[in-house]
Amino acid sequence: MDYKKKIAELINSKVHLEVEKIEQLIEIPPKPEMGDYAFPCFQLSKIMRKAPNMIAEDLKNELNSEGFEKIENLGPYINFFVDKKEFSKNTIEKILKEKDDYGKSNIGEGKTVCVEYSSPNIAKPFHVGHLFTTAIGNALYKMFKAEGYNTVGINHLGDWGTQFGKLISAYKRWVDEEALEKNPIDELLRIYVKFHKEAEKDPSLEDEGRAYFKALESGDEEAHALWKRFRDLSLKEFQRVYDILGVKFDSLAGEAFYNDKMDVVIDMLKEKNLLVESNGAQVVMLEDYNMPPCIILKGDGASIYATRDLAAALYRKKTYDFYKSIYVVGTPQALHFKQVFKVLELAGKDWAKDCIHVGFGLVKFADRKLSTRNGEIVLLDDLLNQSITKTADIIKDNESIENKEEVAKKIGVGAVIFTYLKNSREKDIVFDWNEILSTEGETGPYVQYAYARAKSILRRAENVSDTVDYSKLNSKEEFELIKTLESFNKYILLALDKLEPSILTRYVIEVAKGFNRFYNAYSVLNLEDEVLKATRLKLVEASSQVIKNGLALLGIDVVEKM
Numbered sequence: 001m002d003y004k005k006k007i008a009e010l011i012n013s014k015v016h017l018e019v020e021k022i023e024q025l026i027e028i029p030p031k032p033e034m035g036d037y038a039f040p041c042f043q044l045s046k047i048m049r050k051a052p053n054m055i056a057e058d059l060k061n062e063l064n065s066e067g068f069e070k071i072e073n074l075g076p077y078i079n080f081f082v083d084k085k086e087f088s089k090n091t092i093e094k095i096l097k098e099k100d101d102y103g104k105s106n107i108g109e110g111k112t113v114c115v116e117y118s119s120p121n122i123a124k125p126f127h128v129g130h131l132f133t134t135a136i137g138n139a140l141y142k143m144f145k146a147e148g149y150n151t152v153g154i155n156h157l158g159d160w161g162t163q164f165g166k167l168i169s170a171y172k173r174w175v176d177e178e179a180l181e182k183n184p185i186d187e188l189l190r191i192y193v194k195f196h197k198e199a200e201k202d203p204s205l206e207d208e209g210r211a212y213f214k215a216l217e218s219g220d221e222e223a224h225a226l227w228k229r230f231r232d233l234s235l236k237e238f239q240r241v242y243d244i245l246g247v248k249f250d251s252l253a254g255e256a257f258y259n260d261k262m263d264v265v266i267d268m269l270k271e272k273n274l275l276v277e278s279n280g281a282q283v284v285m286l287e288d289y290n291m292p293p294c295i296i297l298k299g300d301g302a303s304i305y306a307t308r309d310l311a312a313a314l315y316r317k318k319t320y321d322f323y324k325s326i327y328v329v330g331t332p333q334a335l336h337f338k339q340v341f342k343v344l345e346l347a348g349k350d351w352a353k354d355c356i357h358v359g360f361g362l363v364k365f366a367d368r369k370l371s372t373r374n375g376e377i378v379l380l381d382d383l384l385n386q387s388i389t390k391t392a393d394i395i396k397d398n399e400s401i402e403n404k405e406e407v408a409k410k411i412g413v414g415a416v417i418f419t420y421l422k423n424s425r426e427k428d429i430v431f432d433w434n435e436i437l438s439t440e441g442e443t444g445p446y447v448q449y450a451y452a453r454a455k456s457i458l459r460r461a462e463n464v465s466d467t468v469d470y471s472k473l474n475s476k477e478e479f480e481l482i483k484t485l486e487s488f489n490k491y492i493l494l495a496l497d498k499l500e501p502s503i504l505t506r507y508v509i510e511v512a513k514g515f516n517r518f519y520n521a522y523s524v525l526n527l528e529d530e531v532l533k534a535t536r537l538k539l540v541e542a543s544s545q546v547i548k549n550g551l552a553l554l555g556i557d558v559v560e561k562m
């Protein structure tokens, strides 16, 4: 049951304030002694010209308390205590009936959301920073889908740009074909780094690179064939990582896809008189908005990153008619997106306001920042493999686990994803293995362990009575846990509203903690009272279901034993 709504309707029948407005004002009191929901009367005080304390006292007496244990007032607040038995029964039965669908809704029906995430660069390693966008985007994608939105997951591959001209030049000069087949990205990176070193000594190399890119842009066959080979080889490597992570996309339309869709951008900007020449380049001036100009065409007429993003935005609007278009890209690119969205707005696209950049911080090990130029990068492959190996080592002596390899993979990968999604995304991540893989503290393994523990109780339960009595779940620990389970959907919606998966991660941690508090305080299997045992088992089952559903939305698998 939707108690907030019920309370709002109850209050609405007595005062002149809309149901929705009242619903927004309803709070969850900080302490259970203050009830389960509270309505502050300050707003009413303005309308009714009466002290909020007095309104609370009068109104409390007028409200019909059916379905509630009691309604009290404390100062300017009306506190609602729900009928615990009803609440527990409704919540647990709903979870056990809806199972994997619990938490879903159709609030987004008829609305399309584009979520762009991952977007690695071809011929460059998939490093630990890319998992940040991949994990956040994947979680947002799953959450939007769960709430009924038509969701389009886009991998905007970095597969176009002057660097591909340089790569072709480097390929022609220095490639080791054998190495390219064996370790494509390593070899492409090696010749790319070499190109930059050599170009410092011989600047004419830069011109050669530019010429090759020009050839590529105008459809030169040889250049195109080489580009395609680099792209295919890289994609194969990326796919391996996506398979480990269980991440999928609906579209792989990357930067190259827009090569032949640039005219629309140029025409639009010309038509609106936005394009001006500056130092030989064509730009849109943004000084009125305190931003540097947005470069559209370089001196040699080649398009750049921003041009392709403008083309992509127009294409996505035309193709998907999105309600929102989200870009999960590191915070260092915040200015780029502000410029792109501003140019769209100046060009009269009122939907520019629906384009949202979702930024995130850096990934650090000890104290070095990751970059691709100086070779000091940490590959995601290595990170995931390390996590899996370390986990395998931790569980190696546990004889109850039959499928150790699979379990090590799920826990190891899950622990890494969890670390990325645990704190607000703008914060930097500092990796510390002891912390990440510990089953104590706020970690992936901690939550997964709570799930496995619950499943183990359910497996061991025998001769369970068919009779349950929810009034028996009357301890503080039990009722707090049930209240947490009930608020799952609310936290998904909150996470979507703030485009912040960590809100859901924190919620899942709360469920695991609540479950452990309950389990540490009370027996479940060792009980004389068969009805109490059956009822507590329902709570155990409901808790495991919510942990499973919550982790699934974050892109993390559960394990039955660990």
Ligand code: ARG
Pocket (backbone or CB within 6 Å): 116, 119, 120, 121, 156, 157, 158, 309, 327, 329
């Ligand atoms: N490929 C870029 C990078 O790795 C990210 C692309 C972001 N998306 C975009 N629409 N510009 O830095």
